[in-house]
Amino acid sequence: MIRLVLPPHLRTLAHVHGEVTLDVQGQVTQRSILEALEARYPMLRGTIRDHVTQQRRPFLRFFACDRDLSHEPPDAPLPDVVTSGAEPFFVVGAIAGG
Amino acid sequence: MSGVRVLVGTRKGAFVLTADGKRKRWEVAGPHFAGWEIYHLKGSPVDPDRVYASQSSGWFGQVIQRSCDGGKTWETPGGGMTKTPGGTPAGESNKFVYDASPATGKPLTTHQWYDGTQHPWEFKRVWHLEPSLIDPDSVYAGVEDAALFRTSDGGKTWQELAGLRGHGTGPKWQPGAGGMCLHTILLDPSDPKRMFIAISAAGAFRTDDGGKTWRPINRGLRSQYIPDQSAEVGHCVHRIALHRSRPTVLYMQKHWDVMRSDDAGESWREVSGNLPTDFGFVIDVHAHEPDTIYVVPIKSDSEHYPPEGKLRVYRSRTGGNEWEALTQGLPQRDCYVNVLRDAMAVDSLDSCGVYFGTTGGQVYLSADAGDSWEPIVRDLPAVLSVEVQTLP
Numbered sequence: 001m002i003r004l005v006l007p008p009h010l011r012t013l014a015h016v017h018g019e020v021t022l023d024v025q026g027q028v029t030q031r032s033i034l035e036a037l038e039a040r041y042p043m044l045r046g047t048i049r050d051h052v053t054q055q056r057r058p059f060l061r062f063f064a065c066d067r068d069l070s071h072e073p074p075d076a077p078l079p080d081v082v083t084s085g086a087e088p089f090f091v092v093g094a095i096a097g098g
Numbered sequence: 099m100s101g102v103r104v105l106v107g108t109r110k111g112a113f114v115l116t117a118d119g120k121r122k123r124w125e126v127a128g129p130h131f132a133g134w135e136i137y138h139l140k141g142s143p144v145d146p147d148r149v150y151a152s153q154s155s156g157w158f159g160q161v162i163q164r165s166c167d168g169g170k171t172w173e174t175p176g177g178g179m180t181k182t183p184g185g186t187p188a189g190e191s192n193k194f195v196y197d198a199s200p201a202t203g204k205p206l207t208t209h210q211w212y213d214g215t216q217h218p219w220e221f222k223r224v225w226h227l228e229p230s231l232i233d234p235d236s237v238y239a240g241v242e243d244a245a246l247f248r249t250s251d252g253g254k255t256w257q258e259l260a261g262l263r264g265h266g267t268g269p270k271w272q273p274g275a276g277g278m279c280l281h282t283i284l285l286d287p288s289d290p291k292r293m294f295i296a297i298s299a300a301g302a303f304r305t306d307d308g309g310k311t312w313r314p315i316n317r318g319l320r321s322q323y324i325p326d327q328s329a330e331v332g333h334c335v336h337r338i339a340l341h342r343s344r345p346t347v348l349y350m351q352k353h354w355d356v357m358r359s360d361d362a363g364e365s366w367r368e369v370s371g372n373l374p375t376d377f378g379f380v381i382d383v384h385a386h387e388p389d390t391i392y393v394v395p396i397k398s399d400s401e402h403y404p405p406e407g408k409l410r411v412y413r414s415r416t417g418g419n420e421w422e423a424l425t426q427g428l429p430q431r432d433c434y435v436n437v438l439r440d441a442m443a444v445d446s447l448d449s450c451g452v453y454f455g456t457t458g459g460q461v462y463l464s465a466d467a468g469d470s471w472e473p474i475v476r477d478l479p480a481v482l483s484v485e486v487q488t489l490p
Contacts (some may be wrong), residue, residue, distance in 0.1 A: 007157075008133075009133055009134065009157070009158060010158065012132075013158075013161065013174070014179065015179065018155045034138065037178065038177060038189065040180055041177070041179055042174075042176070042178065042179075042180065042187045042188065042189025043161070043174040043179075043189060043191075044161065044189070045177070045189035045190070045192070045193070046159055046161075046189075046192045046193060047158040047161065047192070048158070050159075051190075051192070051193045051195065052195055054390030057157065057158065057159060059156060059157040060157060060158075069319055093157045093158075094157070
């Protein structure tokens, strides 16, 4: 199972608390995680990536294993520790404001 | 006893204020969608417990919310959680995609940018939701970048009425300081095919065939900030209002100038009269007196607060030109709030209630048509919109 950490506003929107666990079919990538997430929580569609372009929203980042993976190709395999569930995959809202 | 429900959208959530017909004791519920910008909420005239809300964020984009119990509980239409892949809901209630199909005739891809170049249309948010007068599942949405969308399935899916952007002047539209937004949608209660909309900074437009075709209705407007001051489009209309008993008479608060049309927008004349400044955002009409209108003058386009630090609503009982300041109960010193374009509304109780919200977080009520005011709440986040439902 994949462990996913959402920012608080998206947890509220999806009516979840804490981490989300997802059963991802096939290779574990940014795209396959987000597709599994959106299939289970359709209200999140369009909030992490644009409906039409499927591009990550500009103020969101993807982190895992202390690395910023936001600019990795969406179909690149994620680290084994994410695939195994040992480490979570983070969707993080960029800090803005003062 | 009848009552009122006030729907307040703010920078950091939505609030629902309720009272009985006396409008003395208020219950405040919220914030709903805490931390999100709520540009607008509005209830269906057919089913008052059906309320739609526009929820948006610079991080997470647009979300549409719907309530079927008067704002107590909310859902994203068609976006419920699924435990199995089979039968997954579409989750498209926040999907606003500009029509680019050749079948619509003239699909547009660019409008004028601040520097005069052409710029692609990019969806940013829903500014205004206008539920149908006859069907609780049908709602119009005015969006930024300016376009008009419609749902007929309770908000699950949205389709653009592309004839507005496609009628010919679209490439000349340009954003105002707040973006290029379609912020006003007026449905003509006497003619289901007639609708008025307004865009900053393009102007006012009308359809007489249910949204298929549109044309600008800006004759008589003059704007110093465009090269041709009387151009067909390019005017920064801030708000339009009408009285349901007389929908051919329109009132407009333009960037500068308060205007009136007596022929459904075919022509406009200025009715700013003795206002201390004719810049402002809101304008609204008394529920029972079609010639009684309200504005909140703001000092200027570069100083968005009341003149002299005095928060004054101005009322005209003559449909414009002759205005009286309404000050009782409003701060008359050191007040530097703004009242945004969707932040005034009226109820339809026998003694018409007038409501407005400020960027300082106050929502004021006058239960005597403007003669005196009192705050319902004082310390909300900046108020973006106020709507009122008069309940049986």
